[in-house]
Amino acid sequence: IFAAVEMAPRDPILGLTEAFNADTRATKVNLGVGVYYDENGKLPLLGAVKAAEKVRLEAAPARGYQPIEGLAAYNQAVQNLVFGANSAVVRENRVITFEALGGTGALKVGADYLKRLLPYAKLIISDPSWENHRALFEGAGFTVDTYTYFDPATRGVNFAGMKASLNALPAGSIVLLHACCHNPTGADLTAAQWKEVVEIVKARDLVPFVDMAYQGFAEGIEPDGIAPRLFADAGLDMFVSSSFSKSFSLYGERVGALSIVAASKDEAARVLSQVKRVIRTNYSNPPTHGGAIVAAVLSSPELRQQWEGELAGMRDRIRAMRTGLVDKLKARKVAQDFSFIARQRGMFSYTGLTVDQVERLMSEFGIYAVSTGRVCMAALNSRNIDYVADAIAAVLKA
Numbered sequence: 209i210f211a212a213v214e215m216a217p218r219d220p221i222l223g224l225t226e227a228f229n230a231d232t233r234a235t236k237v238n239l240g241v242g243v244y245y246d247e248n249g250k251l252p253l254l255g256a257v258k259a260a261e262k263v264r265l266e267a268a269p270a271r272g273y274q275p276i277e278g279l280a281a282y283n284q285a286v287q288n289l290v291f292g293a294n295s296a297v298v299r300e301n302r303v304i305t306f307e308a309l310g311g312t313g314a315l316k317v318g319a320d321y322l323k324r325l326l327p328y329a330k331l332i333i334s335d336p337s338w339e340n341h342r343a344l345f346e347g348a349g350f351t352v353d354t355y356t357y358f359d360p361a362t363r364g365v366n367f368a369g370m371k372a373s374l375n376a377l378p379a380g381s382i383v384l385l386h387a388c389c390h391n392p393t394g395a396d397l398t399a400a401q402w403k404e405v406v407e408i409v410k411a412r413d414l415v416p417f418v419d420m421a422y423q424g425f426a427e428g429i430e431p432d433g434i435a436p437r438l439f440a441d442a443g444l445d446m447f448v449s450s451s452f453s454k455s456f457s458l459y460g461e462r463v464g465a466l467s468i469v470a471a472s473k474d475e476a477a478r479v480l481s482q483v484k485r486v487i488r489t490n491y492s493n494p495p496t497h498g499g500a501i502v503a504a505v506l507s508s509p510e511l512r513q514q515w516e517g518e519l520a521g522m523r524d525r526i527r528a529m530r531t532g533l534v535d536k537l538k539a540r541k542v543a544q545d546f547s548f549i550a551r552q553r554g555m556f557s558y559t560g561l562t563v564d565q566v567e568r569l570m571s572e573f574g575i576y577a578v579s580t581g582r583v584c585m586a587a588l589n590s591r592n593i594d595y596v597a598d599a600i601a602a603v604l605k606a
């Protein structure tokens with residue numbers, strides 16, 4: 209049965225990491241990754257997570273099955289984080305939340321349910337978008353199109369183009385939006401622009417699906433939640449996927465959540481029963497550990513405060529690397545204006561470096577970046593930033 213099977217294309221980003229690992233140069237830098245590294249170039253284990261894990265280890269709980277929708281305390285904590293504990297949707301029990309296997313798992317459960325609910329709907333993602341969005345939604349059976357998003361001239365958002373794309377959509381189309389820290393570009397909408405998007409989505413009867421993989425990495429928990437909060441306040445039915453991979457540095461524990469807002473408590477209960485069927489036939493119920501740790505941190509005032517402090521530390525360090533790189537490139541008298549790097553937010557920047565320049569960074573300097581020019585700002589630290597600035601200046605000049 210396997211004789212005619214073809215080799216699938218390699219994941220471009222994982223392939224980059226393999227090439228990086230094989231590079232023997234001591235000065236090599238991997239800017240291709242999608243994870244947060246600390247000042248020492250290490251994946252952090254947050255203090256709040258460590259404290260919650262210690263308590264859990266000492267309690268030595270039995271390893272029973274979880275409910276299909278996951279841990280109730282976790283799901284409640286996620287709703288509070290995404291919409292605010294005092295929001296109407298939470299108080300009126302109009303939002304239901306499912307513990308999911310990371311942000312990816314949340315998107316996939318949402319995609320599978322939406323395909324059953326709206327089988328003929330078109331789904332659109334930003335141009336460009338996280339490289340897994342298209343494959344994930346196509347895998348769920350959707351036809352995936354793009355809406356105008358990035359403006360290569362300003363390296364910000366082409367907002368007029370985005371609005372024109374949204375306004376041209378047939379009613380009932382599903383629009384996938386990045387809540388903040390857009391991956392891969394780092395270009396985000398302003399609060400005023402979000403309000404306009406909400407108006408268009410409402411007026412044109414579109415279905416918003418907000419992907420929130422970096423809540424807390426742009427400005428903070430509340431400001432980064434502006435998109436789901438505005439959609440909820442506008443009374444729209446909506447989907448939100450959350451990921452805690454980055455914000456809790458719990459990548460491998462697969463901690464995410466899918467939240468769905470409905471028009472009434474009764475509607476929400478019916479939707480809950482249907483999404484549970486999707487989950488039951490996929491993986492039955494989610495793993496325990498990661499969700500239990502996130503729930504413990506979010507429901508303890510001390511641990512929550514500690515976590516928010518650690519999250520702010522990650523956010524501030526990325527910002528410092530952004531402004532640092534802008535200053536260092538300026539000091540090296542490069543012709544281009546790189547100030548946009550400091551305006552972009554989150555882990556990534558679309559630098560505008562060409563395929564050839566990225567190739568030279570790799571071959572001449574052992575600096576690995578995605579061929580689109582996407583670099584991970586969180587892979588920079590005070591020891592490698594000068595080397596990276598030197599290298600970028602060199603490939604720009606030649």
Ligand code: PMP
Pocket residue numbers: 242309310311312313338386391419421451452453463464
């Ligand atoms: N959405 C976006 C925009 C992402 O960048 C990522 C992860 N890099 C995900 C979803 C998936 O999150 P997770 O790793 O928790 O599955």
